[in-house]
Amino acid sequence: MTYPSREMVELAHQLIDAGCDVILGHHPHVLQGTECYGGGVIAYSLGNFVFDKMWWADCLPTAVAKLTFTAGLNRGVDMKMVPMKINRQFQPVPESGSDAIAAERRLSALNSKVYNDFVARTPSYLKRQKIILQLLNVKKMWHILTNIFRYESHIRRHLLLKKILRLP
Numbered sequence: 001m002t003y004p005s006r007e008m009v010e011l012a013h014q015l016i017d018a019g020c021d022v023i024l025g026h027h028p029h030v031l032q033g034t035e036c037y038g039g040g041v042i043a044y045s046l047g048n049f050v051f052d053k054m055w056w057a058d059c060l061p062t063a064v065a066k067l068t069f070t071a072g073l074n075r076g077v078d079m080k081m082v083p084m085k086i087n088r089q090f091q092p093v094p095e096s097g098s099d100a101i102a103a104e105r106r107l108s109a110l111n112s113k114v115y116n117d118f119v120a121r122t123p124s125y126l127k128r129q130k131i132i133l134q135l136l137n138v139k140k141m142w143h144i145l146t147n148i149f150r151y152e153s154h155i156r157r158h159l160l161l162k163k164i165l166r167l168p
Contacts, residue, residue, distance in 0.1 A: 004114065015044065016040035034110075047059070054086075083095040
């Protein structure tokens with residue numbers, strides 16, 4: 001999911017309203033948008049910091065959030081996203097050159113998605129997310145089927161029974 005669910009946005013807003021200054025989300029394995037809300041900053045997902053599924057290109061872009069806190073009368077927090085990518089050794093490395101410019105554009109597009117779907121309430125969110133999930137499942141199954149011979153026998157058995165045949 002390249003951007004957060006409505007529930008995640010609403011929860012993040014409630015947390016900021018309750019006094020949080022910063023929310024750093026994680027878990028969907030993809031980089032998601034950021035927003036400034038009510039004096040706080042929200043990064044819905046920073047992506048993966050270490051990841052070994054090179055077949056899933058959406059999981060390779062990631063970011064580090066550079067936070068600057070200000071005290072006193074101008075109390076607040078500023079967040080700058082530093083674009084990174086996962087290299088072939090499964091480690092995060094900073095983007096550079098034209099890749100960094102492209103990464104900044106991706107981050108900007110993700111931020112626009114958060115605004116368009118949640119602030120402007122665009123109704124196409126659920127439809128897009130359903131299509132994305134279906135495509136992701138196809139991609140995951142293709143990866144399993146084309147790479148199953150690389151796994152140890154107990155992992156092959158698990159993949160066959162749980163992921164492909166969907167047995168309990």
